[in-house]
Amino acid sequence: MISNDNVLEVQDLKTHFYTSRGVVKAVDGVSFALKRGEALGLVGESGCGKSITCFSLIRLVPRPAGRIVGGKVLLEGEDLLTKNEKEMTKIRGKRITMILQDPMMSLNPVFTIGEQITETIRVHQKLGKMEIWEKVKEMLRLVRIPSPEVRMREYPHQMSGGMRQRISGAIALSCQPSVLIADEATTALDVTIQAQFLSLFKEIQEQANLSMIVVTHDFGIVARACDRVAVMYAGKIVENAETRELFNNPAHPYTIALLNSLPKMEMKVDTLYSIEGQPPELHALPPGCSFAPRCSHVMEICQREYPPQKEVAPGHFARCWLKG
Amino acid sequence: MANYILKRLWQALICLIGISVIIFFLSHLSGDPVLLMASPEATQEDIEELRRTLGLDKPLYVQYWVFISGVVQGDFGQSIKWSKPCIDVWLSRFPNTLLLGSAAMAFSLIVGILTGVLSAVKVGGWFDKFGKIFALMGQSLPVFWVGLMLILIFSVNLGWLPTSGHGSWKHLIMPAFTLGWYFTAATTRLSRSAMLDVLDSEYIKMARVKGLPEYLVIMKHAFRNALIPIITLAALNLIMLLNGTVITEVVFNWEGIGRLVVDAIFARDYPLVQCCVLIASMLFIATNLFVDILYAYIDPRIHYH
Structure with a gap:
């Protein structure tokens, strides 16, 4: 609307x-x-x-x-x-936020994707640890990442380009x-x-x-x-x-x-x-x-x-x- | 990972056997130690007698076997010059080398990484220019000259620090700085270029887009990625420092491993040379293995099979 x-x-x-x-x-x-x-x-x-x-x-x-x-x-x-x-x-x-062009390069290779979503929420919102984890799972579900509990412990190189771009999306929307x-x-x-x-x-x-x-x-x-x-x-x-x-x-x-x-x-x-x-x-x-x-x-x-x-x-x- | 470590230990063993063969034959090429040890008025019989007691009359492969079976039991033989077990001589010097080495290492890591990272963050600024000059001087000024200049300024003119020897923390400052500066230079340059590479990447842009404060962008996202080359260099530096640094030791009369080896070579104290080189190789191999394992913890993309 x-x-x-x-x-x-x-x-x-x-x-x-x-x-x-x-x-x-x-x-x-x-x-x-x-x-x-x-x-x-x-x-x-x-x-x-x-x-x-x-x-x-x-x-x-x-x-x-x-x-x-x-x-x-x-x-x-x-x-x-x-x-x-x-x-x-x-x-x-x-x-105001942004999704960048290249999903293969825009996620930091040395941190889990869970951490990369978490830190965004952590710097912007005052939430407890458990609330943040719940939120991360919710975001991953929103962008249709299957089994978010497993995926959030993984690193970017373990995922496909499409998945990585959806994760960038999850970070942006978090x-x-x-x-x-x-x-x-x-x-x-x-x-x-x-x-x-x-x-x-x-x-x-x-x-x-x-x-x-x-x-x-x-x-x-x-x-x-x-x-x-x-x-x-x-x-x-x-x-x-x-x-x-x-x-x-x-x-x-x-x-x-x-x-x-x-x-x-x-x-x-x-x-x-x-x-x-x-x-x-x-x-x-x-x-x-x-x-x-x-x-x-x-x-x-x-x-x-x-x-x-x-x-x-x-x-x-x-x-x-x-x-x- | 356990499999990988076992495989690497096996390779290390083969490598050490190879090194022991090379160092054994090399040190036996350096001349006849018996002639040096025997007193000037010794007769030919005395010399032959000495040769027999030292086991030097036997064929080389037998001598090697005696040497290597000793090493396996922790016996590196008697030092000719010191008339003591080689390992005891080595152990008496190693704490000094360890102290100087770790002080220089700590100095080079702290100053080098800080200067490098700050130079990269403020690239082109006055600090970057200062860092460049600092690194250039550290790498190009000869260590003996820096050491002598320090002694001239801080010991002779100002009288603040002792010229040489060891005992207190005051004795450590100048040698640690002299040695550390040289290693700092490379660390600074490498940290700077590694950070510059990383700071240019998309994930750093992304970290900023996410609204992370600048210190998190630099210290968390950028630095962690710049660490691999820095650690590689640090490990190489550490090995060099632990195996002694002759020039600094001579300038400051520091009783370390570096001087011990050089003196042993000049004295044709071949058991001591063998002992020092073999231990140096072990340290080298151990450090490399440790660093390789460390890589996997820093960068999750690295896997060992």
């Missing part, structure tokens, strides 16, 4: 990297809102700033090169960017977060395991009325798991709409091109469609619209000024001069 209040509101977020080659504007004025119980897909090519956006939300941008230089991240009305590190450790993992970010959480999994993981998470998300940000480059996942989609290009969100609306009426030429790049079963083609050119270098963005050099509808104004955000249909936003 999606309610109307925003759990998370991101306003004009900017994260830059200061490198020897210049300032890389990895996240360059990103704004979006996430409603309670909503799953938002964050889509874009590699290097467009999806992951850095997510790490900015939980304030774990790689340092010292990366810095959040502006904007607001309002989690239930509180601006996370004004918190100090100590306050952030109390928020991270408890109210403190009932308001917002869960899944950063390419299914990319490293086999397709069948991917489907299982997705449907499990969809189910948990609906039951717990959890708000999720699903970072992916796979429109199949978006179609299956997301209520809304935000399309990112070169550090900016270029289009943001409800999933069905975006698939039916894409407004931005980049979104249209992305959707056209998906191979279709019913059509026989000799060559697959691809977008001409390369994504721009983030430390040397062209003036005006960053997509202009690759856009087939490019106009004179596109090369001068970045288009403002326009509401092209109710709840459907795009940044393109074609739309006004």
Whole structure:
């Protein structure tokens, strides 16, 4: 059930990297809102700033090169960017958390999975030892790990990739977060395991009325798991709409091109469609619209000024001069 | 695990037999000890007599058999130079080596790991730069020079510490530091690089995402994973320290195993050389076995069959 209040509101977020080659504007004025119980897909090519956006939300941008230089991240009305590190450790993992991309690497090899779930609960909640164990078992059951009493004494290397990713899920869910970010959480999994993981998470998300940000480059996942989609290009969100609306009426030429790049079963083609050119270098963005050099509808104004955000249909936003 | 340990003990035994053969023949290549032992005015008959009493007139394989059956019963033979059982001579020196070795070891572990870990956590910072210089100096300054400089500053100029010998904790400070610094250097560098590798990993990112406080991220999640290479190095260092460190012992006139062996070699005291080398090999094998078992406790992915 999606309610109307925003759990998370991101306003004009900017994260830059200061490198020897210049300032890389990895996240360059990103704004979006996430409603309670909503799953938002964050889509874009590699290097467009999806992951850095997510790490900015939980304030774990790689340092010292990366810095959040502006904007607001309002989690239930509180601006996370004004918190100090100590306050952030109390928020991270408890109210906003993340599942990382590679389940084979994201669990610590030298601790039992029971310990890895336990410690998360221990730092965030005041519970007795027995209560925590019960909770860990409950979490493992929630993510469908068979015989949790046995499994919680085992180490990550004794489990399959799909299981490990579900355990990452159990860790993420163990403190009932308001917002869960899944950063390419299914990319490293086999397709069948991917489907299982997705449907499990969809189910948990609906039951717990959890708000999720699903970072992916796979429109199949978006179609299956997301209520809304935000399309990112070169550090900016270029289009943001409800999933069905975006698939039916894409407004931005980049979104249209992305959707056209998906191979279709019913059509026989000799060559697959691809977008001409390369994504721009983030430390040397062209003036005006960053997509202009690759856009087939490019106009004179596109090369001068970045288009403002326009509401092209109710709840459907795009940044393109074609739309006004 | 029990099977594995039995297998390793069996291998250790074979290894020790091999070492005993090599060291036995090597020490017998070093010249005729009888000529050294006999007094200058000894006649050829006296010399032959001495050779017979020492059993040196027998064929080498018989001599080896006598030697090795003694060793099995805990008898490493008489020291020629000390006219005492070799094992007694060794035992009289070992406590000194153990004391100096453990002091240097403790120093190198505590200072080395702390410096390495802190350098990795604050990589590129002033502490990291200090750590690098500290490690570079420890590894490149010759031990005898460091020892002499310390004596010059703290004994001769300041008069705070005794120049040499042993007896009190004051005697231990300079030799332990001199020796420890050298071993600290490698420990620092290895701890730093091991920690840097680990800190870059996904599970550390995950530990932070979970909201763990930074000290848990570093000391629990990162350090435990960085331990394997650190322990490997520490074990090698420990073996070297326990088998004596000649230069430091000479500089500070410390009566340890290192000097004992070198003196025994110069005196052609071959039973004592054999005794020291064989015990050194045993310590080496025992330490390695202990460390291998320790690995399995630190990293659950390691299994022995």
